[in-house]
Amino acid sequence: MAKPRRISLDAMGGDQGPAVVVPGAAMALEKHPNLEFLLVGDQKRIEPHLAAHPDLAARSRIVHTETVIGMDDKPSQAVRRGRGTSMWLCLEAIRNGEAEAAVSAGNTGALMAMAKLVLRTMPGIERPAIAGQWPTVEHNSIVLDLGANIGAEARQLADYALMGAAMARALYGIERPRVGLLNIGVEEIKGIEDVREAHALLKGTELPIDYKGFVEGDQIGQGIVDVVVVEGYAGNIALKTAEGTAKQMAAYLREALTSSVAAKLGAVLASSGLRALRDRMDPRRLNGGPFLGLNGIVIKSHGGTDAYGFASAIGVGYDMAEAGLLTRLAADLAALHGTLGDGGENNQAAAKQA
Numbered sequence: 159m160a161k162p163r164r165i166s167l168d169a170m171g172g173d174q175g176p177a178v179v180v181p182g183a184a185m186a187l188e189k190h191p192n193l194e195f196l197l198v199g200d201q202k203r204i205e206p207h208l209a210a211h212p213d214l215a216a217r218s219r220i221v222h223t224e225t226v227i228g229m230d231d232k233p234s235q236a237v238r239r240g241r242g243t244s245m246w247l248c249l250e251a252i253r254n255g256e257a258e259a260a261v262s263a264g265n266t267g268a269l270m271a272m273a274k275l276v277l278r279t280m281p282g283i284e285r286p287a288i289a290g291q292w293p294t295v296e297h298n299s300i301v302l303d304l305g306a307n308i309g310a311e312a313r314q315l316a317d318y319a320l321m322g323a324a325m326a327r328a329l330y331g332i333e334r335p336r337v338g339l340l341n342i343g344v345e346e347i348k349g350i351e352d353v354r355e356a357h358a359l360l361k362g363t364e365l366p367i368d369y370k371g372f373v374e375g376d377q378i379g380q381g382i383v384d385v386v387v388v389e390g391y392a393g394n395i396a397l398k399t400a401e402g403t404a405k406q407m408a409a410y411l412r413e414a415l416t417s418s419v420a421a422k423l424g425a426v427l428a429s430s431g432l433r434a435l436r437d438r439m440d441p442r443r444l445n446g447g448p449f450l451g452l453n454g455i456v457i458k459s460h461g462g463t464d465a466y467g468f469a470s471a472i473g474v475g476y477d478m479a480e481a482g483l484l485t486r487l488a489a490d491l492a493a494l495h496g497t498l499g500d501g502g503e504n505n506q507a508a509a510k511q512a
Contacts, residue, residue, distance in 0.1 A: 160192040163479050165259045165472060166251035169199030170226040170244040172263030172461045172468075176200075179263070180207035182468030184214040189469070190476050193217065196251050199244040200224050221247055227268045229461060236268030237275060245269060249276040252454040259455035259475035261446070263468065266458055270306060270449060277454040280488055282495040285310075286451035287318050287390070288458065289325050290397065291444040296381025300325050300335075304447060305394035312355035313498065315339065315387055319360055320490045321450035322385035323367045328481035329474065330384065334366060338373035338383035340392065348372070356387075363497055366490055404439060446471030448478065450487075455479060 169179045176199060187193050195218040197204050208215045225243045227236045240246045245264050251257040253276055262269050270286065279286060287303035300322045303310065310318070319337045326335040339357055341349040346357065349372070360369045370383050375396060378386055388396065415425040415432075425432065437443075441460075445467040449456040455478045459471035478484075 160480075162192050162194050163190070163259075163476055164194040164196065164257045165261060165475055165479075166196040166198060166221075166248045166257035167472075168244050168248040168260070168262035168264055169197045169204050170264070172459065172463070173229075176204045176207045178463065178465050178468050180204065180211065180214070181465035183218070183472065184211040185465055185469035186472035186476070187214055187217065189473065193472075193476065195219070196221050196248070196257055198223065198248045198251070199226070221251070223247055227265050229265050231265055231268055233265075233267035233271040236265060237271050240268070240272050240275075246272055246276065249273055249454070249456065252456075253277055258479040259457060261457045261459055261468070261471050261475055263459035263461045263463065263471075269456070269458055273449055273452055273454070273456045277452045277456070279451050280453055280491060282491055283317060283451040284314065286449045287321060288447045289322060289450050290447045291329070292378060292386070292400075293439065293444065294379050294381030297384075298330070298444065299378070299381060299384055299386060300329075301378065301386045301388065301393060301397070302450065303388065303390035303393050304397050305390045306449070307390040309391065310352065310389035312352050312359050315352065315356035315389065316359050316363070316365075316494060317451065317491065318387045319367060319369070319385065320365065320494060321487060322387060324483050324487040324490065325448060325450065325478070326384045327486065328478045328483045332384055334368050335384040336370050336382075337367045337385040337387060338370045338377075340378070340386055340388035340396070341372040341374065344372045344374060346372075352389075363494065365494065401441075408439075442467035443470055446474035448474060453484070455484065 167179050169176050183195050197218050198221040201220050201222040204220055223244050227243050227245045245262055248260045252260055285307045288306040289300055289302035290304050291298045292301045302318050302322050323335040326332050341353055415421050445460050445463050447458045455475050457471050457475045459468050
């Protein structure tokens with residue numbers, strides 16, 4: 159059997175807490191038999207669900223706490239009273255070497271604030287980014303930042319490029335991922351100054367990526383790159399717009415397939431193809447957004463997901479741990495920052511002139 163990988167789970171996070179977290183962990187264990195878990199939360203609420211999964215119970219340990227961060231708590235409030243909560247202890251397990259990754263479906267802002275406080279950021283990283291998997295016509299791609307930060311300077315966008323590339327290596331096995339920078343056009347004169355500076359920096363620096371230049375919003379779903387880099391404000395808008403469009407198209411499709419007897423008959427004949435389409439577009443398959451740039455692997459699951467979706471989030475953390483993401487990313491970032499430090503001012507000046 160492969161080396162055991164222990165993951166800490168915020169069992170109280172999300173809309174349904176242990177009712178989703180525990181069966182999700184059981185599903186993840188079926189796929190990855192070398193997993194072990196720390197289930198952090200109220201023991202009395204966890205145990206009834208754990209009793210239904212004896213294999214999981216044999217590979218899990220409950221870390222008891224009755225204190226929970228609410229989904230509506232402000233990050234500042236959560237941090238002030240965070241110690242001893244299920245979310246805090248889940249993250250602390252990484253810092254103490256008891257777990258290799260943490261997964262929570264809890265309050266996103268609180269999780270980010272606590273993760274930065276408990277784990278700290280990697281050397282040279284000012285602000286972590288939230289990354290996500292984006293389905294395309296070719297394959298899944300990585301998009302970041304999806305909302306952890308508002309705005310980003312050129313150097314931060316370059317950091318995001320390396321973070322996204324590390325995630326693509328871990329999840330997709332691509333050694334030299336293709337990276338694009340999201341912009342309002344592909345011409346070098348377009349975009350705000352920070353984006354144009356980042357383009358010049360990425361183009362002019364030797365990095366372990368295949369930098370493809372600017373990509374536009376309608377190209378994200380085409381799969382022409384493996385990683386799309388964008389600052390968090392625009393990234394979050396792009397994500398929410400795509401999610402809304404997917405729901406709109408699904409509504410149109412349902413309406414069209416039930417509009418007449420002939421349409422209903424056609425739906426029956428096309429049922430296998432429609433099921434395949436539904437499965438391909440199922441957001442639960444790609445659930446789990448890592449906070450990249452921390453000294454630890456932290457995965458944010460959607461708060462309203464079910465057990466299948468939570469298992470997918472666990473799988474993201476598992477794959478990152480298996481791939482040694484933190485070690486490789488730390489080396490890549492150190493090389494980039496070293497290059498900028500040995501003449502970073504000249505690089506930044508050249509970027510502004512480009």
